[in-house]
Every structure is written in structure tokens, then in C-alpha cells.
Amino acid sequence: MATTTTAPRRHQLGGQLSAPLRRFLATESGGAVLLVVATLVALGWANSTWSETYSRIWSTELAVEVADWALRMDLHHWINDGLMAVFFLVIGLEVRRDLSVGELTDRRKLRLPLLAGLGGMVVPAVLYLLVNSSGEAANGWGVVIGTDTAFLLGTLALVGPATSTQLRVFLLTLTVVDDIVAVSVIGLVYSDDLDAVALAVALAAVAVLVALGRSRVWRTWPYALTILALWLATVASGLHASVAGMVAGLLVPSFAPRRQAVEQAARRFHAFRQSPLADVGRSAQDALVRAVPVNERMQLVLHPWTSYFIVPVFALANAGVDLRGGVLGEALRSPVTWGIVLGLVLGKFVGIGGVALLGSRLGVGRLPQGVGPGQILGGGALSGIGFTVSLLIVGLAFGPELQDEATVGVLLALVLATLLGWLVFTLAAVLHGETTAGLPTVLDRPVDPERDHVRGSVTAPLTLVEYADFECPFCGRATGVVAEVRAHFGADLRYVMRHLPLPDVHPHAELAALAVESAGAQGRFWEMHDLLFEHQGQLETEDLAGYASELGLDVERFLRDLDDEVHSDRIREDVRSAEASGARGTPTFFVGDQRHVGPYDAQTLIAELEASRRDPAREERPRAGHA
Structure with missing residues (x-):
């Protein structure tokens, strides 16, 4: 039997972690290990005697040609504009699933994470602009608004409480806000001049996705082809391709398992067991596919690829900064570097942790059950790991002169945010006994035969x-x-x-x-x-x-x-x-x-x-x- 449960929408009975969310968290945590390895390899490669090959390989041009039409980009852009669109597609799919049937169906549960998520973007951006208020450097305020979900959850597993389920859900919820706003900023602020015709085609593809969802089309291929068309049109329009991924993910429908569809699938498989014929088997397969939403089927296929291949490859292509020849010294003297460190490390700590605690005190919402104030601050500190989104925006916001300094800032913030998170979690455990951040596991009222x-x-x-x-x-x-x-x-x-x-x-x-x-x-x-x-x-x-x-x-x-x-x-x-x-x-x-x-x-x-x-x-x- 599946591990399906019925989850309520009201706040005080917010729903146990669903199986898809448990898979999501586990995949992100596992992928973080590969992300660290890819980052270290990129840094080692860029600072080795083979550093020229590092630069040369990412500038290799690749093209897709069909008759007179061709799409040409170097390998670096194929990764940042192509593979990362798939990354944001998966994020969009997860957001849509959570809003439709998952942890976010109770909109009241969104209040505190929404407030904390907004604080975690506004405060870092303000701190960055205090250090870099003019010139090209001021364009980098978007670098500090993002949080890398994979690194965040992976690091939380290493330095956080022994059981961190509830805290992880809270942090995942606020990164939903973070990701949507970050992609919007990329689309509105860091995109090139727009092509009106290509933009109209992209809008038409969006309309087709909406129509497919409303028509309850259950096969995957119509969505896949439309998303591909949306991506191509978005690239041609001048918008960053991450916008296409996020929008497409948000428009692929998700729904709770319908009892009638599940029972129909069970009957078809029972019929196949009795009559193992090809047409009966195909009928059973179609019935099973109908019972599972397209959203979850796409996540099941794409999510491991994004966590174990796409994001590590992105890190390999973007984290390689040649620190020789005084580059590191210049970076450590640069206001861009320290503006990023200040925004990510202190800004996220105050913006997320402080705003969440203030919001709970003012009655905007409640902290998750089992999660203490110190653990919220620790989660806010770890949210200063911007990495993926930050490096993506570094490449869009700065010219070659400032990109190395900004990348050093992102990597330095990663280390400092991890250390700050570890320190806060340790103090919370020692001073306040906050050793776990999960739901209770013990039956609250013992069985009483006189009453039960x-x-x-x-x-x-x-x-x-x-x-x-x-x-x-x-x-x-x-x-x-x-x-x-x-x-x-x-x-x-x-x-x-x-x-x-x-x-x-x-x-x-x-x-x-x-x-x-x-x-x-x-x-x-x-x-x-x-x-x-x-x-x-x-x-x-x-x-x-x-x-x-x-x-x-x-x-x-x-x-x-x-x-x-x-x-x-x-x-x-x-x-x-x-x-x-x-x-x-x-x-x-x-x-x-x-x-x-x-x-x-x-x-x-x-x-x-x-x-x-x-x-x-x-x-x-x-x-x-x-x-």
C-alpha cells in the first residue's frame, strides 16, 4: 500500500511530510555533496597548470541546426541558459505541487515564511547597496537575494539538529518565495533587450500550458513540447531562460490522488494479472499514469538529474576563479566582495531569522511545532549560502573585471554562513536545549482502556x-x-x-x-x-x-x-x-x-x-x- 495520507488545510493540523517532499529533501541533501566536490574541482582546475583548458572548454561553441534555423551558444551559456532552465523548471514544479496539494495548501502557513523570505531579500540588498551604492558595482544587489536550496539543506543535515524535519520544511517554504522573486529579478533586471515577436511566441506557449492544465491533459509529451517551445522563444526574446523554467513549472498541474482513478488503475492491473495480454497491459499502464499527476511524473524524472548532474556541472563551470597573480588579494580589498559577504551572511541572518522571530512575536504566524527560536536563527544563517542563484546573477550583473571578485565573495559567504549556522545551532542546543526540530514522535496521551x-x-x-x-x-x-x-x-x-x-x-x-x-x-x-x-x-x-x-x-x-x-x-x-x-x-x-x-x-x-x-x-x- 502506498504511504498516502489525507492532510488537512487548517494551520493546527498542517499535514505530515508527504512522500514527494521527503524525496525532494533527500535528493537535495545528497546532491549537496556533489556540489561541494564540483566546486572544489573547479577551483583546483582554475588554479592549476591546466587553467587555460578550464577557460577554453567553456568557451567551446555548440550549435543545433535544422535547415536554415540554428541556435548557437558556447558551452558556458548552454549550461547557464539551458541546463539551469531545467533546474528552475523543477523548482517551479515543486512550488506548484506544494501550493496545490502539499505543505502550502493552508495559505495561513505561508504568512511567516513569506515575511521571513521577503526580509531575507530586502535586508541583504540594502546592506549590499550601503557598501556599493553607485557604478557597475551597484548592479550586483541581486547577487545577495538568492539562497541555494541544495547547499542549504545539505549543510543543515551536517551542522543542524539531529532531527530537523520541521525546520527544513520552514526553510524550504521561504526558499519558494526566494526563488520566485530571484527569477523575477533575473527576468526584469538582468535580461537583454527584448524581441517583441519572440516574446509573443513565449506568451502563446504560456497560454497553451494553461489550456493543457485546464483541459486535464494527462500525457506528458504535450507539456514537454510546449515547455521546449517556451524555452526557445524565451532565449530568442532576450529574457533569461530561467524565467521560462520557473513559469512552466508553475503551470504544470498537480492534484491529490483521485480515489476513482486509483481504483480504476487497481482494477486494470487486476485484469492484467488474470489476462497478461499486451493490450490489457497497455490499458493498465495508461490507467496508472492517469492516476499520477503530470507534475509529479516530471519531478520524478528530472529532479535526480538536476541535483546529481545539472547543478554540479553548473558549479564546475562557474566556480572556477583563478586566484593567482594577486586576484585573491584584490578580491579581499574589493567592496563588491565584502558587500556580497555582508549581504549574504549578515543580511540573511537578520532578514530571515530576525524577521521570522519578530513576526511570530507580533502574531503574524507561529513558528513550526518543535522548532525553537535559536534554530530559526541558525536556519537564517545557513540561508546565506547563495551559491547557485548568486553565481548565475554574478555572470549577468558584472563585466569580466568584477566577476572574479564577486565569485570570491559568494564562495567566502558560503564558508562564513556555514560556520555561523554551526555556531548558532550549537549555542541553541547548549543554552536552550534545542536539540531537535521535528514533530513529536511519542503518543501524547497513553492508551487508557477506561476511555479509549x-x-x-x-x-x-x-x-x-x-x-x-x-x-x-x-x-x-x-x-x-x-x-x-x-x-x-x-x-x-x-x-x-x-x-x-x-x-x-x-x-x-x-x-x-x-x-x-x-x-x-x-x-x-x-x-x-x-x-x-x-x-x-x-x-x-x-x-x-x-x-x-x-x-x-x-x-x-x-x-x-x-x-x-x-x-x-x-x-x-x-x-x-x-x-x-x-x-x-x-x-x-x-x-x-x-x-x-x-x-x-x-x-x-x-x-x-x-x-x-x-x-x-x-x-x-x-x-x-x-x-
Whole structure:
């Protein structure tokens, strides 16, 4: 079974990390290692006896010709204008996914990161201009507004808290703002004179992407061809190609898995299993592709390429500064170098960390659960690693005379921002005990058979707790998983169900929770529980009354309890315990008192429960009592 959960949109139940986001974070962190290696190779190469080959190889001209049409650029521009467009495409895809179905669906969660992101651009730019207020040097203010997500997350894994999930999500959210503004600045400030005809073609390609999304076109190739046309037109128009990548990514649609499409794919694959014929297999493949949005399919293919190839190659082509012949000395005396260092290191630290803390104090938003003020400051410090976007803008903002000095500033800021981040995180841990920055993993309220609904022996040695929503399709599917797990362990397992209704995505969830509690008041909790999951599409009041009659309940009392919301306090208690336990979506399982992360298929849960049997310290011991 997939690790899919239903995530709410409201602030206090903001959603557990989705599988795509976990993949994104893991890929960025891993790619940071290659980025460091590529940077060191570039510096070593540019300062070696083979330095001339370093300059010569990037100036090699490459051309694509079709009949009388030709696109010619040197290798350096193919990387910066071509490969980096793919990099920004992936960023745009991730932003669109998060805005549509991911961590940013609750717009209230955007307030504080948005404010911090803006502070992390304005403050660095102001500091840079205080040092470089006129002449060509003043053009470099854009160098200090960007943050390198790959380097940031990779460095956070090295010098940050042992568990940094929540902090990483916060930083990733504000880099969304950072990236959009940075690309806008590149397009508006650092692009060449515009070609009106090519710009019109680019706008037409944008319109086609919009039409494809609204028409729910599910195949990838129409989007890919249109994005290629958009890139070609953007390059010809004089706009920087990064604009095409970001805009295209934002326009490729993303959506939550639709239950009907998922079930259709499952039926087609079942049919293929019974009749393994080519046409049946093709039908099953098409059904599976339809169930997964184009956005995520493109990310799955492109993201590893950007992290493990494109960005390291960009670093190799742009970080090689020949520091011999007094270049390093000149750079260390240059106001451009120190303006960049001041903007990135101090500007990001104050602009992101300081503004975020000020905003939380003023009530603009709340710091992420589990993240302390010192960790926010540490994240702000690491955001001073501008690298990728900074080096890209260095090549656009300056002539050859200042590019080396600016590049030295970006590299120096990388080192100093890392050291400052390490120092802040260390002080936060030592002085304030801020050693982790993740969601809670321990069940907040221990299982109490006198209060909780328990299926199985209340004195069973193993415990499985589920936070569920009766309208959540993934919870409905999980009931079969739980039945299989219970059958495996028999009397050795007690299963506990707690409420986590998500009314912002499931309008009948709270009413269904009240219904099962009202049935429980008449001794028929589990019977109503099973009926509600069997009829997830019929949860109106009249449907619930029918189920109550079917179970032989006092229907008048049942409906009165529903109308008066007699059991609402109990449901709110479960929701509060879910929040305190780190449960952000449904279904969320706890093995004993430890939150389960990852797939929740029967075999995985059985393995976790067996592990807890072997290690009693992992299993909450049951209390005596009655069901």
C-alpha cells in the first residue's frame, strides 16, 4: 500500500511530510555533496597548470541546426541558459505541487515564511547597496537575494539538529518565495533587450500550458513540447531562460490522488494479472499514469538529474576563479566582495531569522511545532549560502573585471554562513536545549482502556493506535490492513482507534465521528465504526439514522446526541492529542507509543510490532482495565 495520507488545510493540523517532499529533501541533501566536490574541482582546475583548458572548454561553441534555423551558444551559456532552465523548471514544479496539494495548501502557513523570505531579500540588498551604492558595482544587489536550496539543506543535515524535519520544511517554504522573486529579478533586471515577436511566441506557449492544465491533459509529451517551445522563444526574446523554467513549472498541474482513478488503475492491473495480454497491459499502464499527476511524473524524472548532474556541472563551470597573480588579494580589498559577504551572511541572518522571530512575536504566524527560536536563527544563517542563484546573477550583473571578485565573495559567504549556522545551532542546543526540530514522535496521551476504544484484549502485550477520519479513503483502505494485522497477532494485539476528523477536506468527518461516539454510548461503537467505513460515500444525517436503526439503537436518542453534539469534547480531546503526538494527517499509526513513519501496509506494521515485542522499551505497557 502506498504511504498516502489525507492532510488537512487548517494551520493546527498542517499535514505530515508527504512522500514527494521527503524525496525532494533527500535528493537535495545528497546532491549537496556533489556540489561541494564540483566546486572544489573547479577551483583546483582554475588554479592549476591546466587553467587555460578550464577557460577554453567553456568557451567551446555548440550549435543545433535544422535547415536554415540554428541556435548557437558556447558551452558556458548552454549550461547557464539551458541546463539551469531545467533546474528552475523543477523548482517551479515543486512550488506548484506544494501550493496545490502539499505543505502550502493552508495559505495561513505561508504568512511567516513569506515575511521571513521577503526580509531575507530586502535586508541583504540594502546592506549590499550601503557598501556599493553607485557604478557597475551597484548592479550586483541581486547577487545577495538568492539562497541555494541544495547547499542549504545539505549543510543543515551536517551542522543542524539531529532531527530537523520541521525546520527544513520552514526553510524550504521561504526558499519558494526566494526563488520566485530571484527569477523575477533575473527576468526584469538582468535580461537583454527584448524581441517583441519572440516574446509573443513565449506568451502563446504560456497560454497553451494553461489550456493543457485546464483541459486535464494527462500525457506528458504535450507539456514537454510546449515547455521546449517556451524555452526557445524565451532565449530568442532576450529574457533569461530561467524565467521560462520557473513559469512552466508553475503551470504544470498537480492534484491529490483521485480515489476513482486509483481504483480504476487497481482494477486494470487486476485484469492484467488474470489476462497478461499486451493490450490489457497497455490499458493498465495508461490507467496508472492517469492516476499520477503530470507534475509529479516530471519531478520524478528530472529532479535526480538536476541535483546529481545539472547543478554540479553548473558549479564546475562557474566556480572556477583563478586566484593567482594577486586576484585573491584584490578580491579581499574589493567592496563588491565584502558587500556580497555582508549581504549574504549578515543580511540573511537578520532578514530571515530576525524577521521570522519578530513576526511570530507580533502574531503574524507561529513558528513550526518543535522548532525553537535559536534554530530559526541558525536556519537564517545557513540561508546565506547563495551559491547557485548568486553565481548565475554574478555572470549577468558584472563585466569580466568584477566577476572574479564577486565569485570570491559568494564562495567566502558560503564558508562564513556555514560556520555561523554551526555556531548558532550549537549555542541553541547548549543554552536552550534545542536539540531537535521535528514533530513529536511519542503518543501524547497513553492508551487508557477506561476511555479509549479498544479492539482486542485490553491487557494484550502489543498496541496499535490509529488516528483516523471516517471520510478519508486511505483510512477506509487501512481497515483491511488493520484486520490483517489483528488476524496475525490474535490475542497478543489490542487496536485503538482515535479521532482525527479533517473537516476542511472531508465535510462529513466530524458528523461521522459524533455518530460513532453516539453509537458507542449505546454499546455499539465498533459495529458503527465498520458500517461507516463500508459506506464512506453515504454519511448524511439520514444515512447515519439508517445505520443506527440497522444496529437496533435507540434512534431518537442517537439523533438527539448528534444534534446536541454531546460527544464533541471527546473528539476535540483526540484532536489535541493528535497535534501533541505529531499526527498531521490520516491515517497515522502508533506502534506502542511511537509514531510510525513510512508505509502502513500489513507486512510493515507487523514487522514494526514484532520489533517492539523484541524490544520492550519501544512498547508502551498496557494498563489494567476493561473494554
